[in-house]
Amino acid sequence: MKRVFPLLGGLTAVLLSYALYQALVVAPTDQLQGDVYRIIYYHVPSAWTAFVLFFVNFVASIVYLIRRSAKADMIALVTAEVGVVFCTVVLVTGPIWARPVWGIWWTWDLRLTLTLVMWLIYVSYLMLRRFSSSGQTPVMAAVLAVFGALDMPLVYFSIWYFRTQHPSPVIGGGGSIDPVMLRVWMINWAAFLCFALMVCWSRYRLERLQREVEEMQALESMIEPRSAR
Amino acid sequence: MNFLYAAYAATWIIHILYLGSLVRRYSRLRNEIEELKRK
Amino acid sequence: MSMLSGIAAATLSKDLRLEWRSKDAINSMLFFALLVVVIFSFSFNPTAEESRRIAGGLVWVAFLFAAVVALNQTWARELRNQVLDAYRVSPAPANALFLAKAFGNFIFVSVLEALMTPLFIVFYSLRALGPVWQLIPVAVLGTWALVVNGTFFAAMSLRTRSREIMLPLLLFPISIPALLAMVEATSAILTGEVSAKFWIVLLVAYDVVFTTGCLLLFETVLHAE
Numbered sequence: 142m143k144r145v146f147p148l149l150g151g152l153t154a155v156l157l158s159y160a161l162y163q164a165l166v167v168a169p170t171d172q173l174q175g176d177v178y179r180i181i182y183y184h185v186p187s188a189w190t191a192f193v194l195f196f197v198n199f200v201a202s203i204v205y206l207i208r209r210s211a212k213a214d215m216i217a218l219v220t221a222e223v224g225v226v227f228c229t230v231v232l233v234t235g236p237i238w239a240r241p242v243w244g245i246w247w248t249w250d251l252r253l254t255l256t257l258v259m260w261l262i263y264v265s266y267l268m269l270r271r272f273s274s275s276g277q278t279p280v281m282a283a284v285l286a287v288f289g290a291l292d293m294p295l296v297y298f299s300i301w302y303f304r305t306q307h308p309s310p311v312i313g314g315g316g317s318i319d320p321v322m323l324r325v326w327m328i329n330w331a332a333f334l335c336f337a338l339m340v341c342w343s344r345y346r347l348e349r350l351q352r353e354v355e356e357m358q359a360l361e362s363m364i365e366p367r368s369a370r
Numbered sequence: 371m372n373f374l375y376a377a378y379a380a381t382w383i384i385h386i387l388y389l390g391s392l393v394r395r396y397s398r399l400r401n402e403i404e405e406l407k408r409k
Numbered sequence: 410m411s412m413l414s415g416i417a418a419a420t421l422s423k424d425l426r427l428e429w430r431s432k433d434a435i436n437s438m439l440f441f442a443l444l445v446v447v448i449f450s451f452s453f454n455p456t457a458e459e460s461r462r463i464a465g466g467l468v469w470v471a472f473l474f475a476a477v478v479a480l481n482q483t484w485a486r487e488l489r490n491q492v493l494d495a496y497r498v499s500p501a502p503a504n505a506l507f508l509a510k511a512f513g514n515f516i517f518v519s520v521l522e523a524l525m526t527p528l529f530i531v532f533y534s535l536r537a538l539g540p541v542w543q544l545i546p547v548a549v550l551g552t553w554a555l556v557v558n559g560t561f562f563a564a565m566s567l568r569t570r571s572r573e574i575m576l577p578l579l580l581f582p583i584s585i586p587a588l589l590a591m592v593e594a595t596s597a598i599l600t601g602e603v604s605a606k607f608w609i610v611l612l613v614a615y616d617v618v619f620t621t622g623c624l625l626l627f628e629t630v631l632h633a634e
Contacts, residue, residue: 161378
């Protein structure tokens with residue numbers, strides 16, 4: 142296992158630089174938007190990576206509620222945290238793309254709003270994990286994750302109807318996508334997925350180490366009550 | 371074009387900030403382990 | 410089933426009697442909502458045409474903030490004399506407790522709404538142009554949507570540090586679709602421009618999904634070591 146990690150790291154680095162090269166050089170320039178459109182090679186793969194991570198978080202939370210395994214809990218925590226990081230990337234790069242293309246930083250369009258609400262829900266999840274006392278954190282967090290996932294379809298439909306009611310001033314793309322662009326996009330997504338996996342892995346190891354240390358500290362303070370901090 | 375570079379830079383800044391926070395947490399943990407070992 | 414409803418009724422009547430004697434929750438909620446109404450009216454000019462468009466949002470934001478005041482007190486009373494621990498070891502079904510608390514909060518918030526609505530009408534000179542009767546299902550479904558999740562998350566945030574702050578942090582993000590539906594339905598009815606049907610259906614769906622979720626998971630939350 143220990144040897145796989147640097148291997149994965151190397152692979153990720155190679156993939157990321159190859160994907161960057163593809164996105165900046167190989168992919169054709171968009172006729173309408175010019176070079177700015179290349180932001181989507183970072184924006185959309187990040188979004189999909191975040192969705193995958195949140196989905197894993199949901200599955201791990203359910204597994205935790207059924208089996209109560211510490212491993213599932215750690216996976217849920219890690220994927221939520223890294224997912225929020227990727228979601229932040231999406232929310233930051235989105236407006237940077239929208240400004241030159243649509244002329245506005247932000248619009249309350251379906252996908253943007255959905256991503257924002259998802260970000261809010263998972264940030265509240267991380268807040269709960271941070272604030273609750275250690276013993277019950279996993280149960281509370283898993284329950285909240287299930288609630289958040291139940292909320293997603295409702296958020297989707299409400300915003301969808303909200304938007305069709307008040308048509309937004311901008312129309313988002315549509316139409317068929319150039320096969321080269323699609324390929325470049327896929328390479329970027331693969332690269333970001335690898336990167337996310339690597340980050341999750343490191344975070345997982347950190348969490349495991351942290352829990353071991355906390356256990357040892359608790360043991361220490363039981364053996365020698367006076368030295369406990 | 372500037373927007374493109376800004377977006378790419380922002381992406382990596384966010385990721386590096388997060389990784390930096392992980393490294394900081396890790397080094398703090400290292401210290402705690404050292405402390406435990408000394409006892 | 411009869412045991413469940415019996416215990417729920419007993420807990421509910423106990424809570425109502427306590428509240429009737431102290432009137433803590435309802436007084437603080439009422440005053441809080443009144444403050445929100447007055448402060449909102451300073452931040453824009455409440456002329457009739459303009460206010461009809463935003464009144465839906467205003468009313469519900471005021472009720473939401475006021476409801477959090479009551480929701481935070483839901484479990485605090487039970488915590489004081491270890492009543493909650495007694496509940497945990499008693500054979501009473503957890504869902505009876507949950508339903509009693511949720512209905513209690515529903516009654517408190519409904520009373521608040523009934524008392525505050527005339528005030529809103531007077532202060533913002535509101536007059537509905539759409540079908541007024543639809544406001545009743547919107548109010549009932551919307552209040553239940555806030556209260557069912559609010560009661561549940563209040564039980565969850567009991568176990569956290571600074572739990573008074575934690576409740577809105579958990580409740581608001583999850584409630585976004587319900588809040589959007591309530592606000593949009595109310596605005597649609599007040600302006601009479603579009604139908605509120607879709608929003609009422611969405612509220613029903615929200616209530617069904619989360620009531621089921623709460624009933625399925627409340628026992629887990631209550632018994633979390």
